[in-house]
Amino acid sequence: MTLRTALVRAPGSRLAEGLVTHADRRPVDVGLAARQHAAYVAALRAAGWRVRAVPAADDLPDAVFVEDTVVVCDDLAVLARSGAPGRRAETVGTEKAVRGLGLEVTRIEPPGTLDGGDVLQVGDTVYVGLSGRTNEDAICRLAAVLAGRGRRVVPVRVSGRLHLKTVMTALPDGSLIGVPEHLDTSALPCLRVVPEPAGAPVVVLGEDHVLISASAPRTAERLRADGLRVTVVDIGEFEALEGGVTCLSVLVP
Numbered sequence: 001m002t003l004r005t006a007l008v009r010a011p012g013s014r015l016a017e018g019l020v021t022h023a024d025r026r027p028v029d030v031g032l033a034a035r036q037h038a039a040y041v042a043a044l045r046a047a048g049w050r051v052r053a054v055p056a057a058d059d060l061p062d063a064v065f066v067e068d069t070v071v072v073c074d075d076l077a078v079l080a081r082s083g084a085p086g087r088r089a090e091t092v093g094t095e096k097a098v099r100g101l102g103l104e105v106t107r108i109e110p111p112g113t114l115d116g117g118d119v120l121q122v123g124d125t126v127y128v129g130l131s132g133r134t135n136e137d138a139i140c141r142l143a144a145v146l147a148g149r150g151r152r153v154v155p156v157r158v159s160g161r162l163h164l165k166t167v168m169t170a171l172p173d174g175s176l177i178g179v180p181e182h183l184d185t186s187a188l189p190c191l192r193v194v195p196e197p198a199g200a201p202v203v204v205l206g207e208d209h210v211l212i213s214a215s216a217p218r219t220a221e222r223l224r225a226d227g228l229r230v231t232v233v234d235i236g237e238f239e240a241l242e243g244g245v246t247c248l249s250v251l252v253p
């Protein structure tokens with residue numbers, strides 16, 4: 001199996017037609033998005049991740065948000081079944097990529113629906129958003145599958161935002177950060193509140209290193225003050241489509 005690999009998928013020409021659910025739609029500059037994506041990929045490489053590209057899917061506007069298509073846990077890839085029916089074909093390319101990495105493959109079956117953006121892995125705990133995209137059936141299936149890998153699934157209700165990881169992620173030490181307004185926090189150990197919503201999604205690049213959006217300067221400052229190394233990327237064209245920093249990659253540690 002290939003370690004420290006990041007799966008990414010370049011944006012296609014129809015990116016601007018991507019889904020928007022909770023935000024007001026604004027125009028997306030596809031050329032700028034391609035440059036932002038290239039810079040995001042460069043940041044992963046600079047942090048020591050080997051990048052593998054899932055072939056772009058020009059006919060699938062949201063395919064760039066590759067995180068939503070699969071959950072990788074140890075040597076197992078669980079192919080998602082999006083709560084947005086128009087996104088389900090995206091898993092075809094992802095399946096080839098994860099098989100190419102030598103991962104074992106299973107999948108969420110109907111009536112389950114799940115987007116990878118709802119799945120936050122923190123040590124042996126897997127927080128799963130119960131959201132507009134992910135339902136109880138899929139959470140039960142994921143819990144059964146991941147129990148075999150020693151993981152405990154904790155469902156977390158998400159309201160008013162797309163995915164769990166839109167509003168909550170974890171720092172390298174496992175502590176949770178996010179915006180409580182859109183979460184049922186009753187099952188969570190504790191949540192450090194970030195000063196701006198765009199600061200809720202971070203990608204853990206290393207044991208003291210995180211990736212965060214340029215839209216969250218105050219959060220970046222706080223994390224630096226905590227002693228973390230913080231890499232900032234501008235992903236504004238993806239944020240216009242309700243994507244965050246996590247959604248553009250799948251990290252296979």
Ligand SMILES: NC(=O)NCCC[C@H](N)C(=O)O
Nearest residue numbers: 018019065117241243244247
């Ligand atoms: N994991 C993520 O944050 N995914 C973002 C998906 C955005 C896309 N426009 C969608 O609505 O499905």
